[in-house]
Amino acid sequence: MQSSDLDPRRPVDATIDSPAREGLTGTAPADLYGAPERDEITVAPDGRPTAEQPAWRQDFPIDWPQDQYVERRDFMKFLVLVSGAFGVGQLWIVMQSWWRSRRAAFPARRIASLDEIPIGGTLAFTYPTDVDANVLVRVSADLLVAYSQKCTHLSCAVVPKPDQGVLHCPCHEGLFDLRSGNPIAGPPRRPLPRIVLQIRGRDVYPTAVEHRTT
Numbered sequence: 001m002q003s004s005d006l007d008p009r010r011p012v013d014a015t016i017d018s019p020a021r022e023g024l025t026g027t028a029p030a031d032l033y034g035a036p037e038r039d040e041i042t043v044a045p046d047g048r049p050t051a052e053q054p055a056w057r058q059d060f061p062i063d064w065p066q067d068q069y070v071e072r073r074d075f076m077k078f079l080v081l082v083s084g085a086f087g088v089g090q091l092w093i094v095m096q097s098w099w100r101s102r103r104a105a106f107p108a109r110r111i112a113s114l115d116e117i118p119i120g121g122t123l124a125f126t127y128p129t130d131v132d133a134n135v136l137v138r139v140s141a142d143l144l145v146a147y148s149q150k151c152t153h154l155s156c157a158v159v160p161k162p163d164q165g166v167l168h169c170p171c172h173e174g175l176f177d178l179r180s181g182n183p184i185a186g187p188p189r190r191p192l193p194r195i196v197l198q199i200r201g202r203d204v205y206p207t208a209v210e211h212r213t214t
Contacts, residue, residue, distance in 0.1 A: 108198065108205040111136070115202060117144075120162045124149070127195060127206045134195050135160050135167070136204070137178060146195035146206060147181050153188040167192065181212075 106128035117123055123136040125146075136146040137160050147167065149157045156171035160178065167176040174186030181192040196208040 106206075106208060108207045110203050110205055112204050113202050114138075114199065114204065117204070122160045122162065125206070128209060132209075133157065134206070136195075136197070137162055139179065143179075144197050144199075144204065145179060145181070146197055147176075147192040148195065148209070150193075151188060152183070152190040152192060153186070158192065 109127065111125045111127070112123055117136070117138045119138055119141060121138050125134055125136060126132055127134055133149040134146055135149050135158070136144060138144050139162065147158070151158050151169040151171065151174055153169065153172060153174055156169050158167040158169045158174075158176065160167050162178065165178045166184070167178060167181070169175070169186065169188065172187050174188040175184050176182065176188065176192055177184050181194055183189060183191060191212045191214070194210040194212065195206045196210055198205045198207050
């Protein structure tokens with residue numbers, strides 16, 4: 001045996017089916033195994049053959065294709081997790097919308113007569129429970145609007161200003177359009193919940209709460 005055969009730093013064939021490595025797995029012949037997968041071959045980052053690598057790199061080989069394979073696999077796992085989270089989020093939004101639509105219908109309850117509300121007049125009332133504060137505004141002879149008084153920013157009580165055509169949140173100077181309830185200034189980004197009204201004879205009844213996102 002030559003002294004070079006005992007040198008632990010001598011180049012080693014990376015494949016497992018070469019005659020040089022026959023016997024490392026017992027007495028199995030070299031042609032027993034098929035060609036190795038690309039991801040199982042040790043390749044230095046600079047691409048040079050093993051014989052041209054410095055001694056320290058031969059002692060600490062880098063599985064470059066394997067490393068890339070692991071990175072791709074981790075990236076795919078990340079994509080699957082993100083896609084799953086996105087899908088769950090969308091399902092949650094759909095379920096919330098369905099639940100709100102089921103919850104929004106409440107028994108009608110008379111709150112006032114049209115004769116009690118002049119044009120430009122306002123009326124505070126609670127609906128559907130005694131702790132849900134709302135405000136009604138008679139914009140014109142034929143138009144009544146009603147909204148929750150809780151600002152959609154931080155739940156401060158909004159104040160109707162019919163002469164200016166707005167509902168004003170004094171906490172952070174938020175403004176909502178009187179006819180639509182949509183935010184037009186300040187921090188609020190969502191419209192006020194609308195109270196659906198019905199006129200029965202001369203009486204005004206709230207019949208539902210309409211939660212909106214736009």
